[in-house]
Amino acid sequence: MSKKTNEASTGNTVGKVGSVSANWDHLGKKGDGPAKNLLEVRDLQVKYGGIQAVRGISFDVPEHEIVTLIGANGAGKSSTLRSIVALEKPAGGSIRFEGKEMIGLGTEQVVKNGITLVPEGRRVFVNLSVYENLRMGAFLRNDELQADLDWVYTLFPRLKERSWQAAGTLSGGEQQMLAIARALMSRPKMIMMDEPSLGLAPIIVQEVFEIIREINNMGMTILLVEQNANMALKAADMGYVMETGSITLSGAGQELAENPVVKEAYLGKARN
Amino acid sequence: MDFFSKNLPYLLAGISVGGQYALIAIGYTMVYGILRLINFAHGDIFMVAGLVTIYASTVMPLYLSIPLTIIVTVILGVTIERAAYRPLRNAPRMSVMISAIGVSYLLQNLALYITGGLAQVYPTIPFISNTVTIGSATTKVVTILTPILMIVLVVLLIQLINHTKVGMAMRAVSTDFETSRLMGINVNRVISMTFVIGSFLAAIGSILYFTNYPSVIPTSGGMPGLKAFVAAVFGGIGSIPGAVIGAMLIGIVENLIKGAGWTTFSDAFTFVLLIIVLLFKPTGLFGEAATDKV
Numbered sequence: 001m002s003k004k005t006n007e008a009s010t011g012n013t014v015g016k017v018g019s020v021s022a023n024w025d026h027l028g029k030k031g032d033g034p035a036k037n038l039l040e041v042r043d044l045q046v047k048y049g050g051i052q053a054v055r056g057i058s059f060d061v062p063e064h065e066i067v068t069l070i071g072a073n074g075a076g077k078s079s080t081l082r083s084i085v086a087l088e089k090p091a092g093g094s095i096r097f098e099g100k101e102m103i104g105l106g107t108e109q110v111v112k113n114g115i116t117l118v119p120e121g122r123r124v125f126v127n128l129s130v131y132e133n134l135r136m137g138a139f140l141r142n143d144e145l146q147a148d149l150d151w152v153y154t155l156f157p158r159l160k161e162r163s164w165q166a167a168g169t170l171s172g173g174e175q176q177m178l179a180i181a182r183a184l185m186s187r188p189k190m191i192m193m194d195e196p197s198l199g200l201a202p203i204i205v206q207e208v209f210e211i212i213r214e215i216n217n218m219g220m221t222i223l224l225v226e227q228n229a230n231m232a233l234k235a236a237d238m239g240y241v242m243e244t245g246s247i248t249l250s251g252a253g254q255e256l257a258e259n260p261v262v263k264e265a266y267l268g269k270a271r272n
Numbered sequence: 273m274d275f276f277s278k279n280l281p282y283l284l285a286g287i288s289v290g291g292q293y294a295l296i297a298i299g300y301t302m303v304y305g306i307l308r309l310i311n312f313a314h315g316d317i318f319m320v321a322g323l324v325t326i327y328a329s330t331v332m333p334l335y336l337s338i339p340l341t342i343i344v345t346v347i348l349g350v351t352i353e354r355a356a357y358r359p360l361r362n363a364p365r366m367s368v369m370i371s372a373i374g375v376s377y378l379l380q381n382l383a384l385y386i387t388g389g390l391a392q393v394y395p396t397i398p399f400i401s402n403t404v405t406i407g408s409a410t411t412k413v414v415t416i417l418t419p420i421l422m423i424v425l426v427v428l429l430i431q432l433i434n435h436t437k438v439g440m441a442m443r444a445v446s447t448d449f450e451t452s453r454l455m456g457i458n459v460n461r462v463i464s465m466t467f468v469i470g471s472f473l474a475a476i477g478s479i480l481y482f483t484n485y486p487s488v489i490p491t492s493g494g495m496p497g498l499k500a501f502v503a504a505v506f507g508g509i510g511s512i513p514g515a516v517i518g519a520m521l522i523g524i525v526e527n528l529i530k531g532a533g534w535t536t537f538s539d540a541f542t543f544v545l546l547i548i549v550l551l552f553k554p555t556g557l558f559g560e561a562a563t564d565k566v
Contacts (some may be wrong), residue, residue, distance in 0.1 A: 135437070
């Protein structure tokens with residue numbers, strides 16, 4: 001997709017979101033009321049056999065914000081996201097979503113509570129059509145899907161063109177868009193994304209981040225895990241730096257992006 | 273024409289047996305598609321269905337014992353999955369396979385214990401046991417009924433898999449357990465569902481199959497189970513149309529060989545045919561080569 005169509009589609013969407021997003025009012029908007037934390041993680045620990053992948057981290061995700069966890073490979077970022085959706089069983093700590101404890105619930109219940117994860121490596125169902133993938137995203141819903149389908153198709157016009165194609169035939173960027181659209185179809189309150197820019201061409205990465213901002217503008221709370229620290233911190237309201245299972249730094253996104261330690265370690269810029 | 277009229281009885285028998293194999297083969301292929309497991313107990317579930325019909329029909333009329341057979345078989349299939357396969361969900365595939373072999377022997381031995389090792393006489397089911405004459409062939413109604421019933425059930429099954437939410441969930445689970453969970457799909461429930469379908473079809477298959485035989489013994493599930501498994505591999509394991517076509521081919525070929533006077537070798541020929549097909553097409557007739565894009 002060229003830069004031009006990208007801008008055009010984003011422009012269109014912004015226009016249309018207003019009309020279609022009436023049904024997304026359940027999310028509320030930034031500044032509607034006093035800011036509250038949607039997700040509160042306290043002293044979370046994850047172990048794989050004898051290896052401690054996450055060593056008692058605590059962080060908050062305030063409503064309507066983009067929060068990012070950045071860090072190198074193996075820092076425990078994915079393990080954190082996976083334990084929030086109960087794909088891993090934490091060894092200790094607490095995960096509260098809207099004040100409700102999530103540890104002990106199955107993945108199905110967590111999703112029902114309004115959390116969704118766009119998994120690392122996209123993981124679209126390659127043998128299902130694009131449309132069927134979106135239907136699976138809405139698996140727990142029994143209400144009318146058409147409005148939301150129309151809406152994700154306006155966000156991602158490519159998906160509409162290919163709705164009957166097997167998802168395995170899409171390009172990497174299109175698969176990432178499908179994975180995000182599929183997550184949106186569950187009408188979550190919070191979307192978590194695990195490395196959405198992984199393996200994508202820079203121009204597509206730009207697009208993915210445009211989409212992330214746009215979804216956030218609708219009121220969606222986003223927890224983003226990224227190795228592309230530069231892009232992630234630029235987009236985020238709040239950032240946490242993870243190293244070998246612990247959070248070593250935290251701060252507003254812009255602040256962290258300018259932090260000399262972060263710059264040297266993650267942004268590839270020399271200290272000046 | 274002479275050749276045709278001479279072979280018509282064998283052809284009809286082949287189509288009928290093929291249809292019965294197909295009903296069993298779908299159970300193998302669906303479970304494999306979702307769990308990557310060869311359910312070795314499937315042939316024995318089929319045998320147990322035969323015994324249930326026998327015992328039930330001694331105490332109740334057939335219009336009750338046949339539905340009861342179907343229900344008991346479905347419960348048995350689902351229970352086996354729960355007790356012997358689900359606890360091993362994260363174990364290496366080989367362990368689950370050995371568990372399946374264990375269940376197979378358990379069912380055979382239980383049947384041996386209950387029947388006392390004596391062949392149990394299969395009841396005569398009216399209507400489907402009646403004889404009909406088609407051209408040069410005189411056969412039972414079941415011979416004609418089997419392929420028709422099989423095709424109706426397969427069409428319904430394919431509709432279910434391709435056009436319903438449950439079917440979509442089955443296809444999703446067969447590609448990716450973890451992501452299916454993220455969608456809120458209860459993976460265990462979907463797996464149970466495949467065992468329900470597989471056992472249901474095996475129960476129907478058993479009624480049609482054993483009607484042609486005087487009795488059921490504890491190892492009665494062995495040969496038809498093996499043939500159905502071969503049919504599933506032959507057609508490309510994981511593929512439902514593949515299993516059906518594989519089963520029909522095997523049923524027809526083995527009966528035509530019998531018609532040619534080679535009864536002693538009919539099983540051998542079946543397996544030689546399988547070996548030849550697999551030499552040229554290792555994934556079976558409709559098997560998909562693994563081309564998943566990462």
